[in-house]
Amino acid sequence: MFKATISNAKEFKKIVEAMSNVVDEISFEVDEKGLRASAVDPSHVALVSIDIPREAFEEYLADPHEIGVDLGVFKKIMKRAKSEEKLILELDEEKNRLNIILENNATRKFSLSLYDVSSSNVKVPDLNYPNEIVIKAGAFKEALKDAELVNDHVTLQTDGEGRFIVLSKGDVNQCETIFDESSEAVLDMRITEPVKSTFSLSYLEDITKAVSSDDILHIHLGSDIPVKIEFNIADGKILFLLAPRIES
Amino acid sequence: MFKATISNAKEFKKIVEAMSNVVDEISFEVDEKGLRASAVDPSHVALVSIDIPREAFEEYLADPHEIGVDLGVFKKIMKRAKSEEKLILELDEEKNRLNIILENNATRKFSLSLYDVSSSNVKVPDLNYPNEIVIKAGAFKEALKDAELVNDHVTLQTDGEGRFIVLSKGDVNQCETIFDESSEAVLDMRITEPVKSTFSLSYLEDITKAVSSDDILHIHLGSDIPVKIEFNIADGKILFLLAPRIES
Amino acid sequence: MFKATISNAKEFKKIVEAMSNVVDEISFEVDEKGLRASAVDPSHVALVSIDIPREAFEEYLADPHEIGVDLGVFKKIMKRAKSEEKLILELDEEKNRLNIILENNATRKFSLSLYDVSSSNVKVPDLNYPNEIVIKAGAFKEALKDAELVNDHVTLQTDGEGRFIVLSKGDVNQCETIFDESSEAVLDMRITEPVKSTFSLSYLEDITKAVSSDDILHIHLGSDIPVKIEFNIADGKILFLLAPRIES
Known part of the structure; x- marks a missing residue:
């Protein structure tokens, strides 16, 4: 069985959105420790990984299961969630469905057919980074929007004076x-x-789309390795890796 | 003659919008008792009917007239109305026009050419309903939006436990x-x-589009008969009938 | 050299937007007295002219220069300005660029390549007007929006009773x-x-697009001569001339 209750549906909405901006479908791995998922986008440029421990849930009961869903539909459903709404995720093993129940004044119950998602649950490579920038998501997103005015890729760099620079030419x-x-x-x-590494702006924007301005991003930056962007959400953790562009 | 003044233009705007979401043109029937109109949409699936007694107007003077107008243009004009604005409707018999005057700081006067609208003023059938649900429009509209995620029609049903269910498969x-x-x-x-009856979602959404979240809907539901949705506006009444889909 | 600082970037944004709604590129004329520009739109129907004295700037240093820029790009950059942000304009003569620096929490620096803009810096004709209307921009813009419902041109007129009428047939x-x-x-x-003169609605709307509802417009109206619309901004002045349509 699997049944998990989150008191604030909006937080789980953010998680679903963040994943759906990178991949179309995903397989949630659930067990007594919590809910995990990871996947690589079709062009193998971006990786998303989430890890939500059982403590993040108001109620949590789970045998080990793989729950594969269409993230596009899941996102549309979660968009219908309102603040103050409670979210219940419930596996209906018999009908092979995930029930998504939103409780507020009325009870709204969505049922999502399950898929076999084979491309999911990749391992996150363990990399060492010489630099880490802890920054408000809002400011980083604004810098990306500025960069978008002049090109479709952006260079993230650190310099000898200890500065972090978002540069677009x-x-x-x-x-x-x-x-x-x-x-x-x-x-x-x-x-x-x-x-100094250069990245596709559209990928960086997809990755940060679900993030609120007040969320705190941990940006790990090295040379010729993927940038790692992490943030915490609903007592869980979400992580992105984005491969650099090969500059001509 | 016909001259009617409404202190809050926004309320009449709602009435015009509600009708324009069902039919393209309508003939207002005015006389000393008030203003009435009713019409069936081109595919004969939805009926709209309004009844605004003279008491709903700040000033009201009317000989019997049929005033046929293009609701698309009328709606665009009413969209220009601001809150706190006074609305004056005035028939110019000589020029065969309806003057729509909005009074605020400046005086704005629109003149609308009249049409011969033959399809209007249908009789509203008198039906008996076993069920009536009095519900905030906002909650009902939200349920329709949820339903829209999975299909283009929706089943409205009541069950033996006294519940009202909006279901989409x-x-x-x-x-x-x-x-x-x-x-x-x-x-x-x-x-x-x-x-249990099934209806086209787009019709239900058209019908409720002009309704505010705080408006109160009276939903009358039976088996194999049109659903009747009523609400009060500006001391008047607006009523919709929507025929059920024949389920295959 | 040329370096000018404005404490409120939003005000300069309005100036750039107002010009960009009439012409695609412009040449700013700067010298010790201040910053000026004027240009006629490609179809020679509208003229825009700005004059910002050095006193309008927080800091101002300028040798005489012609600074030709693409207003479309400049507008996009200025749209990124936030309130409370400081704007620094700085000519980089060596690289032939205008640096546009926005200072807030972070420093954002845009560099804009310069152009040779030959069509700019026309002289504003000196006309005499029998009528001047000083009016809140919001009310005038609303009247234009009303007019748009019935036609694509609008007649501005004054009558013997001292009234100003915005008329559309x-x-x-x-x-x-x-x-x-x-x-x-x-x-x-x-x-x-x-x-009584008739003007293209789309031109009038372009001209007033950058204006806030609370801005005060000075409308100078005569017969068979261009309407002159002026307003003050950031201690400077912006002026539009719009030629009347020849009525058939």
Whole structure:
């Protein structure tokens, strides 16, 4: 069996949205420890991984199961959730469905057919990063929007003066946002090495789309390795890896 | 002559919008008792009827007239009305026009050419309903939006336990919203018989589009007869009938 | 050199937007007195002219320069400005670029390539107007939106009773908004002659698009001459001339 209750449906909505911006379907792995999932996008550029311990749930009962769902439909359902609404996820093994119940004044029950999702549950590679920037998501997203004005990719770099720079160069125009330790949006910075990697803007925007302005991102940046972006949500953790573009 | 003044233009805007979501043109019947109109949509699935007594108007003077107008244009004009604005409707018999005057800081005067609308002023059939649900429009509209996620039609049903259920079944997924007497959105319920009828979602959404979340709907539901949805507006009454789909 | 600082980036945003709604590129003329620009739209129907004295800037240093820019890109950059943000404009003569720096928590620096803009810096003709209406921009824009419901051009007229009328006639419907000295939106009126000129609605809407509802417009209206619309912004002045349509 699997039945899990979350007191704030909006938080789980964020998790579903964050995953759905990277992959179309996913297999949730549930057991007594909690709910986990990870997947790589079709072009093998981005990886998303979530880990929500049972403590994050108001009620939680689970035998080991793989629950494969269409994230597009799941996202549409979660978009219908209102704040203050309670969410119940319940596996109907007989009908091979996941029931998604939203409780508020009325009870709303959605039933989602399950899929066999083979591409899921990849292992997250263990990488070492020389730099970590802890920054408010809002400020980072604004820097990406600025960059979008001049090109479709963006360079994330750290320099010898301990600054974190979001840089975009177009054919004629360019744009850069500079963060240092004194920036209000920066909560912490550990910069030990100047590095520079270029990423697809649309992927970075997909990854951060579900994140609220007040959420705190941990950006781990190295040279020629994927950037790792982590944030906490509903007592759980969500992690993205994004491979750098090969610059010509 | 015909001249009628409404102190709150926004209320009449709602009436015009509600009608325009069902039919393209309508003939208002005015006389000393008030303003009435009714019409059936081109596919004969939905009927709309309004009845606004003279007491609903701040000032009212009317000889018997049929005033046929293009509801699409009328709606666009009424959309320009602001709250706190006074609305004056005035028949210009000589020019065969309806003057729509909005008074606020400036005076804005629109003139609408009149049409011969033959399809209007149908009689509203007198039906008996075993069930009536009095519900906040907002909650009912939310249930329709949920249903829209899985199919383009929706089943409205009452069951033996005195519940009112909005149910939608797709090929793989399904969705249901359950209201009972304890639901906050339900003001009153008179359920004497379990019934079940299926309706086109787009018609139900058109019918309820002009309704505010706080408006109170009276939903009259039977078996194999049109659902009747009524609400009060500006001391007047607006009524919709929607024929059920023949289920295959 | 040229370096100018404005404490409120939003005000300069309005100026750039107002110009960009009329022309695609412009050449700013800067010198010790301040920043000026003027241009005529490609179809020679509308003229825009701005004049911002050095006193409007927090800091200002300028040798005489012509700074030609793509207003479409400039507008997109200025749209990224937030309230409370400081704007620094800085000419990079070596790289032939205009740096647009937004300072807030983070520093954001955009670099805009310069163009040779030959069509700019036209002279504003000196015309005499018998009528001037000083009116809140919001009310005038609302009157234009009303007019849009019935046609794509609008007649601005004054009558013998000292009223200012925005009139639009369609094939079947018509609309007029009447302002007189008692209208709340009217701050001042100097009407010495009944006049009547017809203008393209889309041009008038472009001209007033960047204007806030609370801004005060000075509308100068004559017969068979362009209407002149002026307003103040950031201690500077922006002026539009719009040629009348030849009525058939």
